[in-house]
Amino acid sequence: MKLLIAEDEISLQQSIVTYLERDGNVCECASNYEEAIYKVSLYDYDVIILDVNLVTGSGLEVLKHLKKEKKKTGVIIISANNSLSDKLEGLDLGADDYITKPFHLAELNSRIKAVLRRGKFGGDENILFNEIRVDTGAKSAYVLDKPLTLTRKEYDLLLFFITNKNRILSKEIIAEHLWGDNSDLADNFDFIYVHINNLRKKLTSEGAKYIKTAYGSGYKFTEE
Template identity: 55%
Template sequence: MKVLIIEDELSLQKSIQQYLNAEGNTCDCAPTYESAYQKISMNTYDCVLLDLTLPDGDGLELLRHLKKLNKTDGVMIITARDAVDQRIEGLSLGADDYLIKPFHLSELNARILAIVRRSNFAGNNLIVFNEIEIDLQTKEVKVNDKVVYFTRKEFDLLLYFIANKKKVISKAAAASHIWGDDADMADSFDFIYTHIKNIKKKLLDAGCKEYFHSVYGVGYKFAEL
Protein backbone atom coordinates (compact mmCIF):
# COMPACT_ATOMS: atom_id res chain seq x y z
CA MET A 1 0.00 0.00 0.00
CA LYS A 2 1.31 3.42 -0.93
CA VAL A 3 0.62 6.31 1.36
CA LEU A 4 1.48 9.99 1.02
CA ILE A 5 1.87 11.85 4.28
CA ILE A 6 1.36 15.60 3.88
CA GLU A 7 2.28 16.99 7.30
CA ASP A 8 4.50 19.89 8.22
CA GLU A 9 5.21 18.76 11.77
CA LEU A 10 8.21 16.58 11.02
CA SER A 11 8.29 14.53 14.20
CA LEU A 12 4.64 13.60 13.77
CA GLN A 13 5.30 12.79 10.14
CA LYS A 14 8.16 10.54 11.17
CA SER A 15 6.06 8.66 13.72
CA ILE A 16 3.28 8.05 11.22
CA GLN A 17 5.80 6.90 8.65
CA GLN A 18 7.45 4.48 11.10
CA TYR A 19 4.14 3.03 12.17
CA LEU A 20 2.84 2.57 8.63
CA ASN A 21 6.15 1.25 7.31
CA ALA A 22 6.16 -1.42 9.97
CA GLU A 23 2.84 -2.56 8.54
CA GLY A 24 4.61 -3.13 5.24
CA ASN A 25 3.45 0.03 3.53
CA THR A 26 5.46 2.46 1.44
CA CYS A 27 5.28 6.02 2.64
CA ASP A 28 6.08 9.24 0.84
CA CYS A 29 6.32 12.43 2.83
CA ALA A 30 5.62 16.01 1.86
CA PRO A 31 6.13 18.70 4.49
CA THR A 32 5.09 21.63 2.26
CA TYR A 33 2.31 22.58 -0.12
CA GLU A 34 4.75 22.77 -3.04
CA SER A 35 6.24 19.32 -2.57
CA ALA A 36 2.82 17.81 -1.92
CA TYR A 37 1.45 19.42 -5.08
CA GLN A 38 4.23 17.84 -7.15
CA LYS A 39 3.87 14.44 -5.55
CA ILE A 40 0.14 14.12 -5.99
CA SER A 41 0.47 15.33 -9.58
CA MET A 42 3.09 12.77 -10.51
CA ASN A 43 2.17 9.70 -8.48
CA THR A 44 -0.86 7.75 -7.51
CA TYR A 45 -1.38 6.72 -3.89
CA ASP A 46 -3.77 4.38 -2.15
CA CYS A 47 -4.28 6.97 0.52
CA VAL A 48 -3.23 10.57 1.04
CA LEU A 49 -3.00 11.90 4.59
CA LEU A 50 -3.66 15.59 4.35
CA ASP A 51 -2.90 18.20 7.00
CA LEU A 52 -5.02 21.24 6.26
CA THR A 53 -2.70 23.88 7.68
CA LEU A 54 0.53 23.90 5.73
CA PRO A 55 3.12 26.65 6.03
CA ASP A 56 2.82 27.70 2.40
CA GLY A 57 -0.75 26.92 1.47
CA ASP A 58 -4.18 25.62 2.23
CA GLY A 59 -4.60 21.85 2.35
CA LEU A 60 -8.08 22.12 0.90
CA GLU A 61 -6.55 23.51 -2.30
CA LEU A 62 -4.52 20.31 -2.62
CA LEU A 63 -7.73 18.34 -2.25
CA ARG A 64 -9.37 20.37 -5.03
CA HIS A 65 -6.33 19.85 -7.24
CA LEU A 66 -6.40 16.12 -6.61
CA LYS A 67 -10.06 15.88 -7.53
CA LYS A 68 -9.46 17.94 -10.68
CA LEU A 69 -6.92 15.36 -11.79
CA ASN A 70 -9.63 12.74 -11.48
CA LYS A 71 -7.48 10.58 -9.29
CA THR A 72 -8.98 7.89 -7.17
CA ASP A 73 -6.58 8.29 -4.25
CA GLY A 74 -8.32 7.94 -0.92
CA VAL A 75 -7.97 11.11 1.14
CA MET A 76 -7.85 11.35 4.90
CA ILE A 77 -7.78 14.80 6.43
CA ILE A 78 -5.80 15.21 9.62
CA THR A 79 -6.20 18.54 11.29
CA ALA A 80 -6.01 20.37 14.57
CA ARG A 81 -8.79 22.66 13.38
CA ASP A 82 -12.10 21.05 14.10
CA ALA A 83 -14.39 23.90 13.17
CA VAL A 84 -17.48 22.08 12.06
CA ASP A 85 -17.78 23.81 8.72
CA GLN A 86 -14.20 23.02 7.76
CA ARG A 87 -14.87 19.36 8.32
CA ILE A 88 -17.93 19.44 6.16
CA GLU A 89 -16.15 21.40 3.47
CA GLY A 90 -13.38 18.83 3.37
CA LEU A 91 -15.82 15.98 3.10
CA SER A 92 -17.92 17.69 0.45
CA LEU A 93 -14.76 18.26 -1.58
CA GLY A 94 -14.28 14.51 -1.69
CA ALA A 95 -12.18 13.59 1.34
CA ASP A 96 -13.01 10.09 2.58
CA ASP A 97 -12.52 10.66 6.27
CA TYR A 98 -11.07 13.07 8.77
CA LEU A 99 -9.17 12.66 11.99
CA ILE A 100 -8.68 15.36 14.55
CA LYS A 101 -5.39 15.85 16.29
CA PRO A 102 -4.31 14.45 18.63
CA PHE A 103 -4.98 10.91 17.51
CA HIS A 104 -3.54 7.49 18.12
CA LEU A 105 -1.50 5.90 15.35
CA SER A 106 -3.53 2.73 15.67
CA GLU A 107 -6.69 4.75 15.04
CA LEU A 108 -5.11 6.38 12.00
CA ASN A 109 -4.02 2.99 10.69
CA ALA A 110 -7.46 1.47 11.15
CA ARG A 111 -9.09 4.37 9.31
CA ILE A 112 -6.61 4.22 6.43
CA LEU A 113 -7.30 0.52 6.06
CA ALA A 114 -11.02 1.21 5.98
CA ILE A 115 -10.62 3.85 3.26
CA VAL A 116 -8.41 1.63 1.13
CA ARG A 117 -10.72 -1.29 1.59
CA ARG A 118 -13.71 0.73 0.47
CA SER A 119 -12.03 2.02 -2.68
CA ASN A 120 -10.10 -1.12 -3.67
CA PHE A 121 -12.44 -3.96 -2.99
CA ALA A 122 -15.80 -2.49 -3.70
CA GLY A 123 -18.44 -4.95 -2.59
CA ASN A 124 -15.99 -7.19 -0.80
CA ASN A 125 -16.57 -6.55 2.85
CA LEU A 126 -14.86 -9.61 4.24
CA ILE A 127 -11.87 -9.47 6.53
CA VAL A 128 -10.15 -12.72 7.25
CA PHE A 129 -7.57 -13.38 9.92
CA ASN A 130 -6.69 -17.04 10.18
CA GLU A 131 -9.82 -18.75 11.42
CA ILE A 132 -11.66 -15.48 12.10
CA GLU A 133 -13.87 -14.09 9.38
CA ILE A 134 -15.55 -10.71 9.72
CA ASP A 135 -18.31 -9.49 7.44
CA LEU A 136 -18.38 -5.70 7.64
CA GLN A 137 -21.73 -5.45 5.89
CA THR A 138 -23.69 -7.68 8.23
CA LYS A 139 -21.38 -7.08 11.19
CA GLU A 140 -21.07 -10.79 11.64
CA VAL A 141 -18.08 -12.64 13.02
CA LYS A 142 -17.45 -16.24 12.17
CA VAL A 143 -14.87 -18.49 13.73
CA ASN A 144 -14.31 -21.71 11.80
CA ASP A 145 -17.57 -20.92 9.94
CA LYS A 146 -19.49 -20.72 13.19
CA VAL A 147 -21.18 -17.42 13.99
CA VAL A 148 -20.03 -15.81 17.24
CA TYR A 149 -22.14 -13.00 18.65
CA PHE A 150 -20.50 -9.84 19.86
CA THR A 151 -21.92 -6.61 21.20
CA ARG A 152 -21.36 -3.53 19.07
CA LYS A 153 -18.50 -2.29 21.17
CA GLU A 154 -16.87 -5.70 21.21
CA PHE A 155 -17.22 -5.93 17.45
CA ASP A 156 -15.63 -2.52 17.00
CA LEU A 157 -12.78 -3.43 19.31
CA LEU A 158 -12.10 -6.72 17.57
CA LEU A 159 -12.04 -4.98 14.20
CA TYR A 160 -9.73 -2.34 15.59
CA PHE A 161 -7.28 -4.90 16.91
CA ILE A 162 -7.29 -6.92 13.70
CA ALA A 163 -6.62 -3.77 11.69
CA ASN A 164 -3.62 -3.16 13.94
CA LYS A 165 -2.49 -6.72 14.27
CA LYS A 166 0.95 -7.34 15.69
CA LYS A 167 0.93 -3.85 17.16
CA VAL A 168 0.59 -2.94 20.79
CA ILE A 169 -2.52 -0.86 21.28
CA SER A 170 -2.61 1.21 24.42
CA LYS A 171 -5.67 1.13 26.62
CA ALA A 172 -6.01 4.85 26.01
CA ALA A 173 -6.17 4.31 22.26
CA ALA A 174 -8.69 1.51 22.60
CA ALA A 175 -10.80 3.52 25.02
CA SER A 176 -10.89 6.57 22.79
CA HIS A 177 -11.77 4.37 19.85
CA ILE A 178 -14.86 3.17 21.68
CA TRP A 179 -15.86 6.16 23.75
CA GLY A 180 -14.39 9.00 21.76
CA ASP A 181 -14.17 12.22 23.74
CA ASP A 182 -15.52 10.60 26.89
CA ALA A 183 -12.56 8.24 27.10
CA ASP A 184 -11.16 10.10 30.08
CA MET A 185 -14.03 9.00 32.33
CA ALA A 186 -12.45 7.96 35.59
CA ASP A 187 -12.13 4.27 34.94
CA SER A 188 -12.83 3.80 31.28
CA PHE A 189 -9.42 2.15 30.89
CA ASP A 190 -10.59 -0.68 33.10
CA PHE A 191 -13.48 -1.42 30.79
CA ILE A 192 -11.13 -2.16 27.98
CA TYR A 193 -9.88 -4.97 30.17
CA THR A 194 -13.42 -6.26 30.68
CA HIS A 195 -14.25 -6.00 27.01
CA ILE A 196 -11.09 -7.75 25.90
CA LYS A 197 -11.68 -10.46 28.45
CA ASN A 198 -15.16 -11.01 27.03
CA ILE A 199 -13.99 -11.05 23.43
CA LYS A 200 -11.20 -13.45 24.34
CA LYS A 201 -13.62 -15.75 26.07
CA LYS A 202 -16.10 -15.77 23.20
CA LEU A 203 -13.33 -16.48 20.68
CA LEU A 204 -11.83 -19.27 22.80
CA ASP A 205 -15.25 -20.81 23.33
CA ALA A 206 -15.70 -20.87 19.57
CA GLY A 207 -12.45 -22.75 19.26
CA CYS A 208 -10.27 -19.83 18.30
CA LYS A 209 -6.64 -19.59 19.23
CA GLU A 210 -5.37 -17.15 21.82
CA TYR A 211 -4.55 -13.92 19.98
CA PHE A 212 -4.89 -11.20 22.61
CA HIS A 213 -1.79 -10.57 24.65
CA SER A 214 -1.53 -8.14 27.48
CA VAL A 215 1.50 -5.86 27.47
CA TYR A 216 2.48 -4.91 31.02
CA GLY A 217 -0.90 -3.47 31.79
CA VAL A 218 -0.40 -0.61 29.33
CA GLY A 219 -2.10 -2.19 26.37
CA TYR A 220 -2.81 -5.24 24.30
CA LYS A 221 -1.43 -6.87 21.23
CA PHE A 222 -3.41 -8.93 18.78
CA ALA A 223 -1.02 -11.39 17.21
CA GLU A 224 -0.17 -14.93 16.55
CA LEU A 225 2.82 -15.77 18.64
Protein backbone atom coordinates in the same frame (compact mmCIF):
# COMPACT_ATOMS: atom_id res chain seq x y z
CA MET B 1 -0.07 -0.16 0.16
CA LYS B 2 1.48 3.10 -1.00
CA LEU B 3 0.76 6.17 1.12
CA LEU B 4 1.59 9.87 1.03
CA ILE B 5 1.94 11.66 4.37
CA ALA B 6 1.41 15.38 3.71
CA GLU B 7 2.17 16.85 7.13
CA ASP B 8 4.36 19.84 8.01
CA GLU B 9 4.90 18.91 11.65
CA ILE B 10 8.01 16.80 11.07
CA SER B 11 7.95 14.90 14.37
CA LEU B 12 4.35 13.80 13.75
CA GLN B 13 5.10 13.07 10.11
CA GLN B 14 7.96 10.75 11.04
CA SER B 15 5.95 9.07 13.83
CA ILE B 16 3.21 8.29 11.30
CA VAL B 17 5.73 6.98 8.76
CA THR B 18 7.48 4.76 11.32
CA TYR B 19 4.21 3.29 12.52
CA LEU B 20 2.73 2.67 9.07
CA GLU B 21 5.95 1.26 7.58
CA ARG B 22 6.05 -1.20 10.46
CA ASP B 23 2.74 -2.51 9.09
CA GLY B 24 4.37 -3.11 5.69
CA ASN B 25 3.30 0.06 3.88
CA VAL B 26 5.41 2.17 1.52
CA CYS B 27 5.32 5.77 2.75
CA GLU B 28 6.35 8.97 1.01
CA CYS B 29 6.30 12.42 2.62
CA ALA B 30 5.46 16.00 1.74
CA SER B 31 6.33 18.72 4.25
CA ASN B 32 4.70 21.70 2.54
CA TYR B 33 2.02 22.62 0.02
CA GLU B 34 4.32 22.77 -3.02
CA GLU B 35 5.83 19.36 -2.31
CA ALA B 36 2.36 17.85 -1.80
CA ILE B 37 1.09 19.26 -5.12
CA TYR B 38 4.23 18.04 -6.90
CA LYS B 39 3.89 14.49 -5.58
CA VAL B 40 0.15 14.06 -6.14
CA SER B 41 0.60 15.40 -9.68
CA LEU B 42 3.42 12.98 -10.46
CA TYR B 43 2.52 9.81 -8.58
CA ASP B 44 -0.50 7.69 -7.67
CA TYR B 45 -1.18 6.68 -4.08
CA ASP B 46 -3.61 4.28 -2.43
CA VAL B 47 -4.33 6.74 0.39
CA ILE B 48 -3.15 10.28 1.19
CA ILE B 49 -2.94 11.53 4.77
CA LEU B 50 -3.47 15.25 4.28
CA ASP B 51 -2.97 18.02 6.84
CA VAL B 52 -5.33 20.98 6.32
CA ASN B 53 -2.57 23.49 7.13
CA LEU B 54 0.66 22.91 5.20
CA VAL B 55 2.59 26.09 6.13
CA THR B 56 2.88 27.37 2.57
CA GLY B 57 -0.67 26.53 1.53
CA SER B 58 -3.91 24.75 2.33
CA GLY B 59 -4.40 21.01 2.22
CA LEU B 60 -7.90 21.72 0.92
CA GLU B 61 -6.29 23.18 -2.22
CA VAL B 62 -4.43 19.88 -2.67
CA LEU B 63 -7.79 18.15 -2.37
CA LYS B 64 -9.25 20.45 -5.05
CA HIS B 65 -6.31 19.57 -7.31
CA LEU B 66 -6.98 15.84 -6.85
CA LYS B 67 -10.64 16.38 -7.72
CA LYS B 68 -9.73 18.43 -10.80
CA GLU B 69 -7.36 15.69 -11.99
CA LYS B 70 -10.08 13.09 -11.28
CA LYS B 71 -7.70 10.96 -9.23
CA LYS B 72 -9.44 8.21 -7.26
CA THR B 73 -7.04 8.29 -4.35
CA GLY B 74 -8.41 7.79 -0.85
CA VAL B 75 -7.90 10.89 1.33
CA ILE B 76 -7.94 11.26 5.10
CA ILE B 77 -7.75 14.86 6.35
CA ILE B 78 -5.92 15.49 9.61
CA SER B 79 -6.09 18.82 11.41
CA ALA B 80 -5.62 20.47 14.78
CA ASN B 81 -8.73 22.46 13.97
CA ASN B 82 -11.95 20.75 15.02
CA SER B 83 -14.00 23.24 13.00
CA LEU B 84 -17.18 21.75 11.56
CA SER B 85 -16.93 24.01 8.51
CA ASP B 86 -13.41 22.71 7.67
CA LYS B 87 -14.58 19.14 8.12
CA LEU B 88 -17.64 19.62 5.91
CA GLU B 89 -15.64 21.45 3.23
CA GLY B 90 -13.07 18.68 3.14
CA LEU B 91 -15.72 15.97 2.85
CA ASP B 92 -17.59 17.97 0.20
CA LEU B 93 -14.36 18.21 -1.80
CA GLY B 94 -14.04 14.45 -1.82
CA ALA B 95 -12.13 13.49 1.33
CA ASP B 96 -13.05 10.04 2.64
CA ASP B 97 -12.48 10.71 6.33
CA TYR B 98 -11.42 13.39 8.83
CA ILE B 99 -9.44 12.94 12.03
CA THR B 100 -8.59 15.63 14.56
CA LYS B 101 -5.23 16.00 16.31
CA PRO B 102 -4.15 14.58 18.66
CA PHE B 103 -5.02 11.06 17.58
CA HIS B 104 -3.76 7.54 18.21
CA LEU B 105 -1.69 6.07 15.38
CA ALA B 106 -3.58 2.79 15.70
CA GLU B 107 -6.84 4.65 15.00
CA LEU B 108 -5.32 6.35 11.96
CA ASN B 109 -4.13 2.97 10.66
CA SER B 110 -7.61 1.50 11.09
CA ARG B 111 -9.17 4.41 9.22
CA ILE B 112 -6.65 4.01 6.38
CA LYS B 113 -7.62 0.35 6.02
CA ALA B 114 -11.32 1.23 6.08
CA VAL B 115 -10.86 3.88 3.37
CA LEU B 116 -8.92 1.41 1.22
CA ARG B 117 -11.58 -1.30 1.66
CA ARG B 118 -14.39 1.08 0.71
CA GLY B 119 -12.53 2.63 -2.23
CA LYS B 120 -10.71 -0.22 -3.95
CA PHE B 121 -12.18 -3.39 -2.50
CA GLY B 122 -15.88 -2.54 -2.30
CA GLY B 123 -15.93 -2.74 1.48
CA ASP B 124 -14.72 -6.36 1.57
CA GLU B 125 -11.41 -7.57 3.00
CA ASN B 126 -11.37 -10.45 0.50
CA ILE B 127 -10.55 -9.78 -3.15
CA LEU B 128 -11.42 -12.50 -5.65
CA PHE B 129 -9.99 -13.17 -9.09
CA ASN B 130 -11.21 -16.51 -10.41
CA GLU B 131 -9.62 -19.13 -8.14
CA ILE B 132 -7.37 -16.60 -6.36
CA ARG B 133 -8.46 -15.02 -3.09
CA VAL B 134 -6.50 -12.27 -1.36
CA ASP B 135 -7.33 -11.58 2.29
CA THR B 136 -6.26 -7.94 2.79
CA GLY B 137 -6.92 -8.12 6.53
CA ALA B 138 -4.60 -11.08 7.12
CA LYS B 139 -2.34 -10.08 4.20
CA SER B 140 -2.45 -13.58 2.81
CA ALA B 141 -3.37 -15.17 -0.52
CA TYR B 142 -4.93 -18.45 -1.61
CA VAL B 143 -5.49 -20.44 -4.78
CA LEU B 144 -8.59 -22.66 -4.47
CA ASP B 145 -8.33 -22.00 -0.71
CA LYS B 146 -4.80 -23.41 -0.62
CA PRO B 147 -2.51 -20.85 1.04
CA LEU B 148 0.33 -19.37 -1.01
CA THR B 149 3.65 -18.81 0.72
CA LEU B 150 4.53 -15.29 -0.38
CA THR B 151 7.09 -12.74 0.76
CA ARG B 152 5.73 -9.32 1.69
CA LYS B 153 6.76 -7.85 -1.68
CA GLU B 154 5.25 -10.77 -3.56
CA TYR B 155 1.97 -10.27 -1.68
CA ASP B 156 2.04 -6.52 -2.44
CA LEU B 157 2.81 -7.29 -6.07
CA LEU B 158 -0.09 -9.76 -6.38
CA LEU B 159 -2.49 -7.25 -4.79
CA PHE B 160 -1.24 -4.51 -7.15
CA PHE B 161 -1.69 -6.79 -10.16
CA ILE B 162 -5.23 -7.85 -9.21
CA THR B 163 -6.42 -4.32 -8.46
CA ASN B 164 -5.02 -3.29 -11.86
CA LYS B 165 -6.11 -6.38 -13.81
CA ASN B 166 -6.14 -6.14 -17.62
CA ARG B 167 -3.93 -3.04 -17.47
CA ILE B 168 -0.34 -3.01 -18.74
CA LEU B 169 1.95 -1.97 -15.88
CA SER B 170 5.42 -0.75 -16.77
CA LYS B 171 8.44 -1.79 -14.75
CA GLU B 172 8.78 1.84 -13.62
CA ILE B 173 5.20 1.96 -12.30
CA ILE B 174 5.62 -1.34 -10.46
CA ALA B 175 8.93 -0.26 -8.91
CA GLU B 176 7.60 3.15 -7.89
CA HIS B 177 4.45 1.65 -6.31
CA LEU B 178 6.27 -1.03 -4.33
CA TRP B 179 9.37 0.93 -3.33
CA GLY B 180 8.28 4.58 -3.51
CA ASP B 181 11.02 7.19 -3.70
CA ASN B 182 13.68 4.51 -3.22
CA SER B 183 12.99 3.14 -6.70
CA ASP B 184 14.69 6.21 -8.18
CA LEU B 185 17.98 4.99 -6.72
CA ALA B 186 17.97 1.76 -8.72
CA ASP B 187 20.45 1.38 -11.59
CA ASN B 188 18.21 -1.20 -13.31
CA PHE B 189 15.03 -3.17 -12.74
CA ASP B 190 16.56 -6.59 -12.14
CA PHE B 191 14.96 -6.64 -8.68
CA ILE B 192 11.52 -6.27 -10.32
CA TYR B 193 12.18 -9.24 -12.58
CA VAL B 194 13.15 -11.36 -9.57
CA HIS B 195 9.96 -10.62 -7.61
CA ILE B 196 7.69 -11.03 -10.65
CA ASN B 197 9.33 -14.30 -11.70
CA ASN B 198 9.09 -15.70 -8.16
CA LEU B 199 5.41 -14.74 -7.89
CA ARG B 200 4.69 -16.13 -11.36
CA LYS B 201 6.30 -19.48 -10.48
CA LYS B 202 4.25 -19.78 -7.27
CA LEU B 203 0.99 -18.96 -9.06
CA THR B 204 1.76 -21.15 -12.08
CA SER B 205 2.57 -24.12 -9.86
CA GLU B 206 -1.05 -23.90 -8.63
CA GLY B 207 -2.44 -23.52 -12.14
CA ALA B 208 -3.01 -19.76 -11.97
CA LYS B 209 -1.29 -18.52 -15.14
CA TYR B 210 -2.32 -14.87 -15.23
CA ILE B 211 0.91 -12.84 -15.27
CA LYS B 212 1.63 -12.04 -18.91
CA THR B 213 4.66 -10.23 -20.29
CA ALA B 214 3.82 -7.28 -22.55
CA TYR B 215 7.10 -7.19 -24.44
CA GLY B 216 8.63 -3.75 -24.50
CA SER B 217 5.92 -2.40 -22.21
CA GLY B 218 5.78 -4.28 -18.92
CA TYR B 219 3.38 -6.82 -17.44
CA LYS B 220 -0.33 -7.53 -17.45
CA PHE B 221 -2.47 -9.59 -15.08
CA THR B 222 -5.19 -11.09 -17.28
CA GLU B 223 -7.05 -14.20 -18.41
CA GLU B 224 -6.29 -13.41 -22.07
